[in-house]
Amino acid sequence: MNNKIYHDPQNMAKVKDKIVVFVGGTDGMGRIAFEDLANSGAEIFLLGRTPNKTKKVIHEVTQKTGNKRIHHVVCDLSLKESVRHAANEVAKSCSHIDYLINCAGANIFEHIITSEGHELSWATNHLGPFLLTNLLLDHLKKAPKARIVNLSSAMQGLGRIDFDIIEKNKPTSSANRYGMAKLSMIMCTQELAKELEGTNVTINALNPGFINTNLMRRAKGLMMIPQIWSRLFASPPRVGAERILTLVTSNEYEGVSGKFIYEDYIREPNKQALDLDLVRRVYSVSRKQVGIA
Template sequence: MGGPGCVTLGKSLNPHCLVLTTFLPWNQYTVWILRREAVSKGVCTSTVQLPGKVVIVTGANTGIGKETAKDLAQRGARVYIACRDLQKGELAASEIRAKTGNQQVLVRKLDLSDTKSIRAFAEAFLAEEKHLHILINNAGVMMCPYSKTADGFEMHMGINYLGHFLLTHLLLERLKESAPSRVVNLSSLAFHLGRIHFYNLHGEKYYNRGLAYCHSKLANVLFTQELSRRLKGTGVTTYSVHPGTVDSDLFRHSLFLKLLVKLFSSFIKTPQEGAQTSLYCALTEGLEPLSGNHFSDCRPAWISSRGRNMTTAMRLWDASCNMLGIQQD
């Protein structure tokens, strides 16, 4: 590897490194990512079957979420595909039913950019189901031009983090009633480059769409740890995951990144490969002592100091409750 701005490509380099460095300043974490993010394809080897279990996967109409839902359906679970586009959701559900033979694959409307939609989804689900065993907060956006959700939240923070924070909160009692149960939050290796700027959570003072993605993924790591702390002894455990660099719709807001992904397609995971760590955290027996941990390639992954700052995690929790109008006990 040469100096800043010079990258030597080899078969071990995952282009997620390149994706990040196209819009992020060079610093120690960028260099760390270039060294760390090698192609590695962990596989979930769990043989656990899920008859009678109820699962929600957000954003399961495409990509990693769809493959996650398919695997869980194959194991006999009753799977809810929670997504904004019902037409795409129904197409995905039909495909999953046909391939798995499981007819208990259901599609429900969920727009994570609108808290009214999130509350409506949760209310309908709780009326429909008496149990919830696995919640996989999979949906996300990346590299959006500056915009806000229906509630005035910056789009990355609103969809990737706050929307899932609210959804989890609304379903938490059902998860406790169904324990042992699990919550899996999709993050990214990019969280190492994130910051939680409480004075600029919604990008109104300054905004970089690449960094906004990183901030939201750091929020998911901190959320996972604080949620785990609060759920201790309830039988509900929670994990954050880095799925790897996956060929999916996540890059739809950047033509350059889409071209970059195609250029280095041989280095990039398929959606099925990208789903493996989510499945590992949702299914692996005996994982409960590692609740709150971050995983990559089906094994625990290192968390930088920002991702382990419990003061920031607790403050972010309180700020999130205030923004979402959640009354704390």
């Protein structure tokens, strides 16, 4: 598919009464996409790590859109226990899920190990969304047609898969940690798409573009340069939000699965994602780390 796919606001009519699980809707581009979905009448489970902030966002959006079917679920993606708890909450509260939007992500500049023993960027940007997706698959399969949208990044191009980093928490640069997590997300999207072949569920990974959000909020020292650059030159958050909504609603993506969408086009990802042995190993290690048999 080489034609640019534009967001068509008319497609938003399709989301009325659809059940959406949205992670990362409390800030940045996700905040806008979440509000648009609420405004179009979707029932939404908003998963957020900070209860007060998530409740405040839900209150604002409910007031603005009149949508009273927005549910707050506490979820810190960096902790498997929290993800399992959130998935359980969602699963027992709905019959099926039409769209899962894994929009949460974080640029983490320090090398931090979580209480569960994983490096924080890896846990937040890859393991958390991977586990959540797996735990909600049965509910997604119950929808007439379900779509999973994973927010990856152009930084996947800089990621170098290294199992000493993934399995033994060997230190590396924050850019490599983020890039590797976003690349692994694409690899697992490809593998999950194969497993989902023949079902009603599609899954794709999206680079939303260079977007002016709060992603670099914790930048210090030299890392402030890309932050300032972003403030000056990046696209407004609505651009990223509309790319997410396009992937959720557009007819052009009907049946498309296992792809990397770079802004508005399907593109080949980092060459490592074309090495099937490497992809299978990343998939298998990810499954092992989140405790999926």
